[in-house]
Amino acid sequence: MNPAISFQQVGKTFQTPRGALNALSDVSFDIQPGEFFGLLGPNGAGKTTLISILAGLARATAGRVTVHGHDVVDDYAAARKSLGIVPQELVFDPFFSVRESLRIQSGYFGVRGNDAWISELLEGLGLADKAGANMRQLSGGMKRRVLVAQALVHRPPVIVLDEPTAGVDVELRQTLWGFIARLNREGHTVLLTTHYLEEAEALCGRIAMLKQGRVVALDRTSNLLAGTASTMLRFKTDDPLPPDLAAQARVTGRIAQVKAPDANAVESVLARLRAAGVKVEDLEIGRADLEDVFLEIMQGAGSVRPAVAEEAA
Numbered sequence: 001m002n003p004a005i006s007f008q009q010v011g012k013t014f015q016t017p018r019g020a021l022n023a024l025s026d027v028s029f030d031i032q033p034g035e036f037f038g039l040l041g042p043n044g045a046g047k048t049t050l051i052s053i054l055a056g057l058a059r060a061t062a063g064r065v066t067v068h069g070h071d072v073v074d075d076y077a078a079a080r081k082s083l084g085i086v087p088q089e090l091v092f093d094p095f096f097s098v099r100e101s102l103r104i105q106s107g108y109f110g111v112r113g114n115d116a117w118i119s120e121l122l123e124g125l126g127l128a129d130k131a132g133a134n135m136r137q138l139s140g141g142m143k144r145r146v147l148v149a150q151a152l153v154h155r156p157p158v159i160v161l162d163e164p165t166a167g168v169d170v171e172l173r174q175t176l177w178g179f180i181a182r183l184n185r186e187g188h189t190v191l192l193t194t195h196y197l198e199e200a201e202a203l204c205g206r207i208a209m210l211k212q213g214r215v216v217a218l219d220r221t222s223n224l225l226a227g228t229a230s231t232m233l234r235f236k237t238d239d240p241l242p243p244d245l246a247a248q249a250r251v252t253g254r255i256a257q258v259k260a261p262d263a264n265a266v267e268s269v270l271a272r273l274r275a276a277g278v279k280v281e282d283l284e285i286g287r288a289d290l291e292d293v294f295l296e297i298m299q300g301a302g303s304v305r306p307a308v309a310e311e312a313a
């Protein structure tokens with residue numbers, strides 16, 4: 001069976017006033033039918049560029065991408081028909097109602113008599129009572145639901161979500177993930193990019209991490225978590241940490257997290273905090289999560305290449 005998506009030695013170079021920028025270098029991996037796959041990476045890692053190439057919106061400068069065996073360049077129409085792409089940006093036509101916009105979108109894919117599936121999409125995404133509403137009248141979160149519905153009108157076997165939950169509320173996330181998880185159980189392949197690592201940890205069976213355009217990790221989520229099977233000491237404090245601890249801590253606002261693989265390490269961290277007069281609250285010991293793994297991999301992967309390559313002489 002063909003992979004749902006196959007990236008084969010994909011490279012993308014942008015010409016910029018500062019020289020050639022390698023946004024993607026030698027990216028190769030396959031996603032099998034039915035997988036829920038996460039593509040993670042810091043800002044500028046190349047996630048959107050890779051998805052744009054997959055969607056046929058940008059051309060790779062090297063390599064090849066296929067969707068269910070269809071080349072995204074040579075066999076664009078078949079590849080595109082297999083994909084449901086939920087874009088990052090809210091783009092929509094303000095003149096139509098929600099149902100009309102979904103009918104129009106169905107027409108783009110040559111799908112007729114699609115009302116039963118459109119109703120199912122509206123129901124599944126919590127939009128049933130907005131079917132007749134004009135797109136202009138919808139809140140940002142509702143518009144995002146419509147974008148998801150638009151991407152799915154032609155029942156694509158492969159669903160691509162590019163940061164679908166950026167800035168959306170808890171209720172929409174739950175509705176969205178409930179619906180996408182159902183489609184995945186029914187056999188749809190899902191490719192997700194997100195900066196919400198908790199979501200990736202909860203949803204994705206396998207994950208690839210990109211850094212500066214290269215794949216620096218690719219494994220089952222459980223293996224990534226087990227690979228750094230570490231314990232973390234988490235606490236809140238308003239005091240500055242002693243420099244040796246600060247160097248190894250992950251600090252988010254008042255919350256600090258320090259790796260402490262065993263009981264001795266926990267004791268040692270607590271002793272250093274006490275000696276430095278740091279007052280801690282809400283102390284807890286937990287397992288490393290995907291965010292810890294992500295940070296470790298990103299720090300460990302080092303600078304894989306200069307951001308701007310030398311311009312060819």
Ligand SMILES: Nc1ncnc2c1ncn2[C@@H]1O[C@H](COP(=O)(O)OP(=O)(O)OP(=O)(O)O)[C@@H](O)[C@H]1O
Nearest residue numbers: 014016021023041042043044045046047048049050
């Ligand atoms: N049209 C373009 N011209 C020049 N450089 C570009 C262009 N599009 C993207 N880049 C550069 O390519 C690199 C990868 O960008 P990309 O948007 O794919 O990253 P990303 O992983 O999606 O980031 P984010 O998480 O911020 O969305 C960045 O260095 C970016 O500045």
